[in-house]
Amino acid sequence: MSAGPWFIEILARNGDVLQRQRVDGLPIRLGRGYGNDLIVDDDYAAPAHALAELDADGRLVLRDLATRNGIVHQGRRHHSLVLTGDTVVRIGHTSIRIRPADHPVAPELVDRTFHGWEGALPGAAGALLVGVFALGVRWVSDTQYVESVRYVEALAWGIAAALLWSGAWAFANRLFGRHARLGRHLFIIGSGLVALGAYTLLAATLGYAFSAEAFTHYASHVATLLVAGIIYFHLCTIKPPNRIRYRWICAGLAVLGSVLILVANVQRTGRFSDELYMAVLMPPQLRVSQDRGVDQFMREVEGMKEPLDRSRGHKPGEDATEN
């Protein structure tokens, strides 16, 4: 093991370095007293708590100086402990690691972050998207005489809600990453909302054009997927290296959400689908598939008799689940 300089690192529970101190030579004295090389500001540490020095084999050893709380490694108390660069010991409530200057570190990560896309630029784009979404929703459902105050209100509520949401993510980002990255979070929620709106419109259009009712019957599952996607991008913004893990977490969330929706639908209505029938009516120019005849429709209605008669014999609540 090399001789100095040495670095003592005080760690957070998640492994982040809270404080790092350079010590030029051995032995290193640790404790709450002012005569130590590292002053441990911890009420549970003794004034002279531990001493790190090389043993006969040249290994760095940490010795307990007969304290009440001792030194703890992996939940067990040790009188003395051999330290590698990765051994974390607890003194009182403080986690400590000692590394020599030649401790090997991992190679640098490839920087895929687009540093130009930070701050005001994505923030403005996100706010713009949120605004477009809020105004679009307001406009499309507006059946009263135009009054601009309703649009101003919609815009204000939309932006405020988006700021609250992205603010919470920025707070987490500041806590667990280094920067708040509010602009990016605002952009993510803005894009997510626009994607949700676009899907609703697309589902309605496809369902109406091709008589493909499944698009709206099960629209909530696509929405769940989109929300999971939004959360995934927020998480990746906080800790880009954990991308793969977040992918799995968000896929799990989406599946969980979908299952909950299905269970709730069955509980509530006995159907898997979100609605009894597709209520979407779009401009007639969008219709593509062929209309059926009245006879065809009535034949299909007739076909419902048998299943209905079968469920008549069941007890309430035991009806077969329908799509």
Place this chain on the structure above:
Amino acid sequence: MAAQRGQAHTGAVAGSTGAAKTPPQPPLVIPPTAPPATTPPAPGPGETDETTALPPPSSAAQQLYSAAKGDLLQIRMILKNGGSQSTVGSGFLVGASNLVLTNYHVVSQMALDPGVYGGEYIDTDGKTGPVELLAVDVLHDLAVVRVNREGSGYFQVPERPVRLTQGQYLYSLGNPLDLGFAISEGSYNGVVKRSFYDQLIFTGPINSGMSGGPSVTASGMVAGINVSKRRDGELVSFLVPVRYAQELLRRVAQQARPPKNFNPLIGQQLLAHQREMIDRLLAEPLSIKTMGPYRVPVRESQQLRCWGRSNFRLEAEYTADSVSCAMEAAIYVSDTQQTGHVSMTHQYLRSSSLHPLQFAVLASSQFRVDRLGASRDTRLTRPSCTEQFVQTASLPLRAVTCVRAYRKFAGLYNFTLLTASTDDAQASLQSRLDLAGVSFENGLRATRAFLSALGRVHPERRPR
């Protein structure tokens, strides 16, 4: 029927008025039997007269009551577990027999759930005894029960229908609100044309609890059986004509023993009702009204009444006109289930200023019906739906039919048809047909008739 029999019976639930102005909910009437609101008050100072013997009866009502009271009964439904009453109504002994006539809705609990409910009578002397259900007529709201005592012969149910003249005095007997036996005077005012089955209009007070009691002429002839009143009127009450009671008594005379389970019998009567109802509905082609460029089918008759409404004065960028036609009466099966009812609604939405996309959102929201009846209604199966884009003779539309089956009554279904026109980006005709308590064949027949009658006035100028 103006509303009575079926709905007659909402019990002590608050009576809403003005129902006739909002067609989709059939208006209706009052409740005869119901949990009592109060206990009878103690006699007031002037009411007990211990000083002299009663004077001889003078007024007609006084004479009638003193002669009739021996044969007047209160009928109670008793919860078998616990033995407490759940509803009360009235009834009367027919002639010198041990048969009692009352309303079906007074004994419906006993008929539908004989394991849970039993019946009991109390006469004017306070004597009680059990009642045995012999026959029911759900359509006219009548029932015959047997008791363990015999009548004095006062109430004669005449063999032939009683001839009444408008304005003639009638006296209605019963036990209103469980306060005590009472007689009320009123007059006969003809036959209701609005009800599906004939009922007599009695202009006099009938209250909850008097249902099933007799209404007699001054000479003591039974003219009808108290059944209901309009809640949105004053003293507008209804009687079941005595001829239906005669028919039911004849049926009782013919049957060897009462049915063990009344549910199939009630199911058959409801099936007979819907046959008659749908036959009358489709006896001739549905009449066609015009709403903008659309032709919509309706049936307007004494039983099916139509009401129109518009949002014209609303501060909106669109206009919505609607026409609803509904039967004003339904068949009472139990206090939570009424059936044998038809209603149809057409709504014509249009806007020249809304963008097609905005109009699409508006039309979609109007077309969405989340629940067809209570989805947790366990007496019906869950709705089963068919949805398609359909082209009728002159109009392309989106059609949805949902059907629910009655669990207790084999062969009966509720049909709902919803349609929305798909020919115009800025106009939408949305129609709805509800058929409650019909056979599958009749449901299909009426649905098809209604669906195929929807059309456009000038199909050749359709934008599509």
